[in-house]
Amino acid sequence: MRLRRTWGRRRTGLLALGAAVLLSGCGIRTTSVPVDAGAAPSRVPCTVPGEASATGVQSGVPLRVYLVCGAQLDAVERRSPLPEEKAAGDRVRTASALLAQLESEPSDEERRAGFATAVKGPLVVSAGRAGDPKGTLRLSRQPEDLPPTALAQIVCTFAESAAGEPGGSGAAADSVVLGGPGPYGPRRYSCTTELKERPESAVPSSPAGR
Structure with a gap:
């Protein structure tokens, strides 16, 4: 035995x-200690096939908007039906066209590439009120009440377009001054590299100067 x-x-x-x-x-x-290998790599391409060539043959104003892909913000090229002569120099028209593009569902090609949007309507943008800093845009909802990813899309899309041109001396680049319908003062929201990488985090903001 x-x-x-x-x-x-x-x-x-x-x-x-x-x-x-x-x-x-x-x-x-072999190891007896658990190993954290990190998050699994994204398998989505985040690139729309033929995007550059397609925009060259379509009519309308070329627009660049930020959508969500692989848990990050990535830019896609779109075309707005707004006539170029009406869009030129009109920040509110440009912002409205950009917002409409953000609210619209991605195309079949964009969905296959992994793109989505967190911006849901109805949402309207208008010019600032009397006493607002120059270049202010006001949304029909308070910016801080929007989902963080949706606000990040709006901020980066506006900031890197004619809608986000700095309104005064010393204004930060890649930023936009936004307010809401309430009696609260607008704030300057910044589009940073960190925000594009983590759009679910709080959007950097600061008091807007006059």
Whole structure:
């Protein structure tokens, strides 16, 4: 009986040793400590095939909007039916056209490339009120009440277009002054690299200067 138990223990040890040898032979290092390999890499391409060539043959004003792809913000090229002569120099018209593009569902090609939008209507943009800093745009909802990803899309899209041109000296680049329908003063929202990488985080903002 004692001999059988000794052989059983030896057999178990040999099996464990054999498993370790096989794992090391496959290039897998055994460890008793859990390893955090990080998030799984995104498999979506985030590139619309033929995007550049398609925009060259379509009519309308070329627009650049930020959509969500792979949990980040990525820009796509669109065309607005707004006549160019009406869009030129009119920040509110430009912002309205951009907002309409953000609210619209991605095309079949964009969906296949992994794009989506968090901006849901109805949402309207208008000019600032008397006493607002120059260049202010007001939304029909308070910016801070919007989902963070939706606000990040709006801020980056507006900031990197004619709608987000700095309104005064010393204004930060890649920013836009936004307010809402309430009696609250507008704030300057910035589109940063970190925001594009993590659009679900709070959008950087600061008090808007006069």
